Every structure is written in structure tokens, then in C-alpha cells.
Amino acid sequence: MCRSGDLSLVLDLGSTPLANAFVSPERAAEPEQRFALETLRCARCGLLQLSVVVRPDILFRHYLYASSASAPLLEHFAGLAQEVRDRFARAGSVVVEFGSNDGVLLRALRDRGLRPLGVEPATNLASVANATGLETWNEFFGPDVAQRIAADRGRAAVVLANNVLAHIDDVRAIAAALDALLETDGVFVAEVPYLGDLIAHVEYDTIYHEHLSYFAVHPLTELFASAGLELFDVRRIPIHGGSIRMFVGRAARRPRSADLERLLEDEARTGLLDASTYADFATQVARSRDALREMLGRLRSERRRVAALGATAKGNTLLNYCGIGTELVEFVADTTPFKQGLLTPGMHIPVRPEGALLEERPDYAVMLAWNYADAIVRKHAPYLSAGGHFIHPIPTARVYA
């Protein structure tokens, strides 16, 4: 991101299949394509990043994660749309979202009187959005698309990007695209998972090939400054295991917020900018794996039945890195129809419908969607009353409920 080549290895999670490459049982004997999963840290700007970039068309042209499938996300996006409307837009403002998925945020923006346009590389998701009247261009966002939108619609009051900056290799090109697309006082509002949370809670499982960058605020301020923009406000939000919502305008158009100054200070004070923090992190990741393996091994030796809940992408990093297969976890229960009947990538644990938890009543279920822990406990009260337990796998495996 800062163009330095001074990178050093922080964490090697091995060579793993892509986190959403579920396998059909008929193809279980065939070898899976694997890619190195290593994180490197830049000694100059501090950005944590993957060593390997998987071609974006492999990862994102057909994308199976539909944002509107998650109830907590719907509420989250309604709040975001309201903030955008109140702080930065007028009735009828042009608002562009890239990585707009199935249009869940576009709809919330339209409901608030704005004129949203989506840009989404996944053909399947762009079709869903367009079919419901939420106009979406089926493209990868970049300077060229930005210029075409500006010519076609006029410049945007707000550009939005949720959980997509970390998917993009050339973020400097994105900063240039924003410059081409935003009105003079336009604002870019983006959410990314926060590196401070990843480190503090040892969320190593959120590292997979779709996530090329793991952002702290310091490198982001530099990135935008290099394009004549300025990150002027930022706030921590509890979504996806801990994220930040950032606000970026043109240089010197708005005062820098006290929240921004505080978070920059916190990053310096808590060691987020120090190489030694990352050496400790790697040690904690190995300990986290050992504790989980030890717990599951003990439960199995006591003849307890163990399953998992949520065939998540992060779950697949965890299962592969910890070497957890069907000898420790019988099945993974998941609500997503297309995942059911398939095997998890790499470890080949069968995915079953969510109801399997109550039918089979394993003594324990590992929460692989731990970011929704409280919602899971509420939703699965009948499983708990029937004597089941949930294991929270990170930072140190523990019985959660």
C-alpha cells in the first residue's frame, strides 16, 4: 500500500484451499487447489497483508455470501444508511456503493430518498440486485468505472464500501478512483475489520485468501493522504468481530475528529505499530490452536459427541490450521442451503442443515460463527435446554453456554 518492499513474515497458517471452496462428496478423493496462507507486515507503514494474491475473478465473479441473508447485517445497514443520510447527503443525492453485494444497503439508501448505484463484480449478486430494481453495474470498481459513473450520473455525494477494501489488491487505485468520483465536499464511508481487534482477540481465523489487507488506522491515513484525500473521522463498531467505520473527504475540508486522534494514540500506546506485538500474536495463535485441539481431544476421549455450528469462511481457516477433521468434529450445521450436503474445504467435514443440531444433539458444538455468539445462543435455546453446549474457539477455547 505504501509501495515499500520491506515485508517480514508474521504468521504462517499453512497451505489451504480457498475458504469458500466447499467440496461435493463425489469429488472428495480429488486433490484441492491450495494456496499459501501467510501474513506479512510492512516495516514502513505497518500494514498486515497476505503474501499471495489469488486472482480476483476466481474469488469474486461468482460470490456465495449474500449479505441480506444475515438478520444482524440488515439492522446494521439500516443504521449506516441513516447516518449517511443525516450527515452527508441531501434528498436525491447520488450515492455509489462498490462491493454492493445483493443490494441490501442500496435498498436502505433508496428508502431514505437517495439515488443509489451499486457496483458489484459478482454476476450472481448483481443480477439479484438488478432484478429487484436496485441498479447495479456488474464490474470491479476502479478509476475507469469511477470516471464513467461521474460522466453518466454526475459526481457522488457519498461513496460507500463495506468489507471490500480488504479484498482489493491495488488500494491506491481505489483512492485515485474516489478522487475522480466524489463531489468537492463528497465523503467516502467505508467499513473494514479492525486490526486492533484481530490482534487483541487472536482472531487469526479471519485471515483467509479473500482478505488481502488487515487495516489499522495509521496506514489508512497515509494511504488517503497520498491521493489528496483525508481520513477525518473513524469509529470502532462491533460488527464482524470488531471493525472500524471510516470517513474520508478531500484534504483539509473538514476538521479531524477527536475519535480519530484518540484511536491514533491508542494504536501507538497499545503497541499496534510495534513489530514485537506481531511476534507475540504468532505465539498466541499457536497456543490458541493447542488449547482447542486439547479440549476437543479430551471431549472425544470422554466419548462426548462434538459438532460445529456455522460453515463459515473463518471456520475453514480454523479447521485447516488446527487440523480438525471428522475424528474430532462429526458435522457442521449451517443455514445456507448450497453448503448443505457438501464437505468443508480441506478437512472434509460434512455440512448439514441447522436442524441437525437438535436432531443429533451432540454434547458440544464449536461456534465457527463466534462473531454472532449471542444471537446463536438465543436462537439455539432448545439445543441448550436439551443438554447441548457451545464452545467459543478463540482466543482460548472455552465452554460459552
Ligand code: TYD
Ligand atoms: P459469517 O460470520 O458471516 O461468515 P464468514 O466467516 O464466512 O464471513 O457467518 C455466516 C455463516 O454462518 C453462514 O454460512 C450461515 C452460518 N450461520 C448459521 O448457520 N447459523 C447461525 O445461527 C449463524 C449466526 C450463522
